[in-house]
Amino acid sequence: MQKTILFLMLALFSFGASFPSTAVFGQSAGSAKDELARSFQWPNGKRMALSLSFDDGRSSQVDTGLALLRRHDVKVTFFLQGNQIEKRIDGWRRAAAEGHEIGNHSMTHPCTGNYEFSRKNALEDYSLSMMEKQLDAANAEISRLLGAKPRTFAYPCGQKFVGRGRRAKSYVPLVAKRFLVGRGYLDEAANDPAFCDLAQALGTSFDDMNFEQMMKPVEQAAKQGRWIIFVGHEIGDRGYQVTDTKALEALCDYARDPANGIWLGTVGEIGAYVEEHRSAIK
Ligand SMILES: [Zn+2]
Numbered sequence: 001m002q003k004t005i006l007f008l009m010l011a012l013f014s015f016g017a018s019f020p021s022t023a024v025f026g027q028s029a030g031s032a033k034d035e036l037a038r039s040f041q042w043p044n045g046k047r048m049a050l051s052l053s054f055d056d057g058r059s060s061q062v063d064t065g066l067a068l069l070r071r072h073d074v075k076v077t078f079f080l081q082g083n084q085i086e087k088r089i090d091g092w093r094r095a096a097a098e099g100h101e102i103g104n105h106s107m108t109h110p111c112t113g114n115y116e117f118s119r120k121n122a123l124e125d126y127s128l129s130m131m132e133k134q135l136d137a138a139n140a141e142i143s144r145l146l147g148a149k150p151r152t153f154a155y156p157c158g159q160k161f162v163g164r165g166r167r168a169k170s171y172v173p174l175v176a177k178r179f180l181v182g183r184g185y186l187d188e189a190a191n192d193p194a195f196c197d198l199a200q201a202l203g204t205s206f207d208d209m210n211f212e213q214m215m216k217p218v219e220q221a222a223k224q225g226r227w228i229i230f231v232g233h234e235i236g237d238r239g240y241q242v243t244d245t246k247a248l249e250a251l252c253d254y255a256r257d258p259a260n261g262i263w264l265g266t267v268g269e270i271g272a273y274v275e276e277h278r279s280a281i282k
Helices: 002-018 021-039 059-071 082-097 116-121 128-146 172-178 211-224 245-256 267-281
Strands: 048-055 077-080 101-104 152-154 181-183 227-232 234-236 242-244 262-264
Touching (some): 048 211, 048 267, 059 245, 082 101, 082 128, 128 172, 152 267, 172 181, 211 245, 242 245, 245 262
Parallel strands (some): 048 227
8 A cells, every 4th residue: 555655656756757847837927928028019119108207296296397298298197195186276277187197196195104204194003994095085085176087096105005014914906996007106117018017007216317317217118118107296406306397308308209219198098008908918
């Protein structure tokens, strides 16, 4: 009896050794992915996609940003914090009327309590149901004040958890249920359209940079056919959390020049294309 078991074990072992199943499966998954990457094309022969987004609904976005963007005929995504919209309601109405996308950036901007400003509104003290209320209340406020239904969300501070330690949970599924795209922040890579999770799209800061510095990730994204989502805060003279007006103007010119092969679109427009094109491939 024991000999039979030993024989069976040996037989199974040698079967496994002669058919390295993990390598075979790894290979087939890899080639399916390669196939997807090869078949993914940006529209009109573009080499890459670029979205410009601005968070928190800061006043300089209205006072400086809207006129600049109008001059360059560029549409961006403004991620608004629900309880701040009324302060500059005329500006946000103008932004929506001029074709900019209005996205959700939660109601009161909860982040980790390690930021002093968020200690009393800390994600460590949140539950998923509290986070659901944040998302839904901001959507309701945007719809009430601006008549728009956001299809994109930006994670405040780029953070995607609630709670702490063993009880910590990801709130990515809540975002995935409500929005086409959830955008992160302070990420270092651009999105691979054939692979990325739209509920966790990467967001790259372009605050406090000159034009040459902005161009580095853009050139990299063009080489790889990727989608880069820039994230800014104030618009003015370059500094901490300020996107430089001159650099932004130069970037708009560069991105709008057909010779450079860039599809410049809002987060929602490009997200919708990625979603649709990938489901067509499946
Ligand atoms: Zn923010």
